[in-house]
Amino acid sequence: MERRLILGVESSCDETALAIVDQGRYVLSNCVASQAHLHRKYGGVVPEVAARNHLQWFPILLKETLAKAQVGFEDLAGIAVTSEPGLIGALLIGLSLAKGLAFRLQIPFLTVNHLEAHLYAAELNEAPIEFPALGMVISGGHTEVYWIEHWGKCQLLIETRDDAAGEAFDKVAKLLGLPYPGGPEIDRLALQAEPRQDLFPVSKMKDGSLDFSFSGLKTAALLEIQKYQPLLETHKHRIALKFQLTVIEQIKHRLLEMMRTYHPTTVIVGGGVAGNLALRSMLQMEVEQKMNIRLRIPVREYCSDNAAMIAGLGTYYFTRGKHSSWNASAFPVDRIRREVIKK
Amino acid sequence: MITTSFVLTDEQQTFELGTIVGAQASPGEIWNLSGDLGTGKTVFVQGFAKGLGFSGKVTSPTFALQNIYPCPTIILYHFDWYRLLTSDEVEALGWMEWIEKKGVILVEWGNKFKNLFPQRTLSVEFEMVSENQRRLTFLAMDEEQSARIEELMRCWPQ
Numbered sequence: 001m002e003r004r005l006i007l008g009v010e011s012s013c014d015e016t017a018l019a020i021v022d023q024g025r026y027v028l029s030n031c032v033a034s035q036a037h038l039h040r041k042y043g044g045v046v047p048e049v050a051a052r053n054h055l056q057w058f059p060i061l062l063k064e065t066l067a068k069a070q071v072g073f074e075d076l077a078g079i080a081v082t083s084e085p086g087l088i089g090a091l092l093i094g095l096s097l098a099k100g101l102a103f104r105l106q107i108p109f110l111t112v113n114h115l116e117a118h119l120y121a122a123e124l125n126e127a128p129i130e131f132p133a134l135g136m137v138i139s140g141g142h143t144e145v146y147w148i149e150h151w152g153k154c155q156l157l158i159e160t161r162d163d164a165a166g167e168a169f170d171k172v173a174k175l176l177g178l179p180y181p182g183g184p185e186i187d188r189l190a191l192q193a194e195p196r197q198d199l200f201p202v203s204k205m206k207d208g209s210l211d212f213s214f215s216g217l218k219t220a221a222l223l224e225i226q227k228y229q230p231l232l233e234t235h236k237h238r239i240a241l242k243f244q245l246t247v248i249e250q251i252k253h254r255l256l257e258m259m260r261t262y263h264p265t266t267v268i269v270g271g272g273v274a275g276n277l278a279l280r281s282m283l284q285m286e287v288e289q290k291m292n293i294r295l296r297i298p299v300r301e302y303c304s305d306n307a308a309m310i311a312g313l314g315t316y317y318f319t320r321g322k323h324s325s326w327n328a329s330a331f332p333v334d335r336i337r338r339e340v341i342k343k
Numbered sequence: 344m345i346t347t348s349f350v351l352t353d354e355q356q357t358f359e360l361g362t363i364v365g366a367q368a369s370p371g372e373i374w375n376l377s378g379d380l381g382t383g384k385t386v387f388v389q390g391f392a393k394g395l396g397f398s399g400k401v402t403s404p405t406f407a408l409q410n411i412y413p414c415p416t417i418i419l420y421h422f423d424w425y426r427l428l429t430s431d432e433v434e435a436l437g438w439m440e441w442i443e444k445k446g447v448i449l450v451e452w453g454n455k456f457k458n459l460f461p462q463r464t465l466s467v468e469f470e471m472v473s474e475n476q477r478r479l480t481f482l483a484m485d486e487e488q489s490a491r492i493e494e495l496m497r498c499w500p501q
Contacts, residue, residue: 010397013406013408014381025358047401048416061388085407086407087407087408087409088411089436089437092391139406140406141406141407159400160402161400161402162385162386162402162403162404163385163391163402163405164402164403164406166406167405167406170405171380171405175380215381215385215386215403218380218381219380219474222379222380222381329418331410332407332410332411333411
């Protein structure tokens with residue numbers, strides 16, 4: 001098959017990332033300037049947000065991304081870049097890089113939605129998704145469920161009213177004295193706890209909406225932590241487990257309701273929190289085994305922010321004749337609309 | 344310095360107080376909102392945005408660092424410095440430019456880098472009194488700010 005190489009550009013938040021993907025599916029290189037990456041390469045401790053100096057890291061990453069894929073600029077057929085949602089200044093750096101390269105190389109570029117790309121990540125190195133699908137993005141900044149007829153036709157069903165799930169993990173981890181990011185740490189601690197099933201209250205909206213809410217859970221965990229003086233390791237294990245079980249219970253409750261209402265062929269779960277092992281096993285049990293619905297979760301490398309998912313989704317649009325114009329802009333908010341779908 | 348405290352019985356009251364403060368906000372106002380996790384800072388901002396006439400969703404900006412809400416007559420800039428480690432990082436996010444804009448700025452965890460605020464900044468400290476109760480303390484540094492807080496108290500029914 002003829003190669004069709006697309007460069008993906010991602011800079012919506014902390015991660016600076018570039019990737020080259022063939023046919024929208026086969027990842028040739030996937031480079032993320034994470035703290036670890038910078039630490040290894042340049043020595044010294046890199047503050048979390050300094051890793052967001054996208055402008056500084058893009059040129060270095062670009063060389064690395066091409067070298068790893070063993071290709072040159074002349075092999076690229078197009079460039080896909082995240083344009084929403086995210087921190088506006090950060091997005092604009094990626095967008096400017098994409099436009100500049102596309103102009104110089106005389107190839108097309110197009111902008112894609114970061115959240116749709118998190119779901120597309122499930123197709124990387126794997127078979128196409130069978131639609132219609134329910135798509136859930138759970139990360140440090142997002143907790144949303146979409147109804148997807150096909151790529152390009154996504155509608156927002158529910159979202160968080162306050163904190164994102166990953167944010168709750170990070171904040172409770174910090175209260176427990178654990179390092180950032182908190183998700184893997186809580187996952188690890190919960191495994192050491194004596195197995196119990198007790199939960200914090202699972203939040204439900206007064207207006208009957210299925211929207212998520214994690215702010216009250218964060219406060220409940222805080223109050224429980226304050227009860228123990230001193231806070232022993234066994235207390236920490238127990239609180240980590242109870243907190244994690246409650247997050248998972250809330251996700252399970254919303255997802256089961258959604259599956260019963262919408263009857264999807266596939267459920268896709270993407271975003272950094274989708275790497276949580278306890279969550280993954282709950283999903284396998286509830287979605288695949290009990291409901292007999294296909295479950296697609298990206299491998300962990302493609303759950304957290306990366307550019308392979310951007311290149312992949314971009315390829316899908318390129319092959320359907322789409323591209324962006326030079327005046328394309330970036331947007332801080334997700335413009336996928338919330339709509340009522342009658343079922 | 345004059346301090347004025349409000350003891351609020353639940354989350355709804357924090358939201359309502361925010362709504363009144365937001366309804367009285369004028370362009371160029373900057374608010375430093377400080378207090379521990381779970382003391383109601385984001386809820387206050389949700390109410391504040393409603394007071395400015397914003398009908399959309401307002402969520403925690405901890406991860407995004409900054410959310411922008413276009414309200415009918417004014418733009419609301421919602422910052423969160425929880426994750427930031429040094430004042431250089433705040434400045435790298437364009438802070439000095441944002442504070443020159445004629446919008447309203449609300450900063451969660453502002454006390455982390457107090458010296459970055461201009462003199463006209465208004466401050467609120469959030470504390471947890473009990474599981475549901477919260478205490479919000481408004482700090483007025485000059486007469487203009489005192490007047491702003493007094494106006495707020497006149498509109499607060501409790």
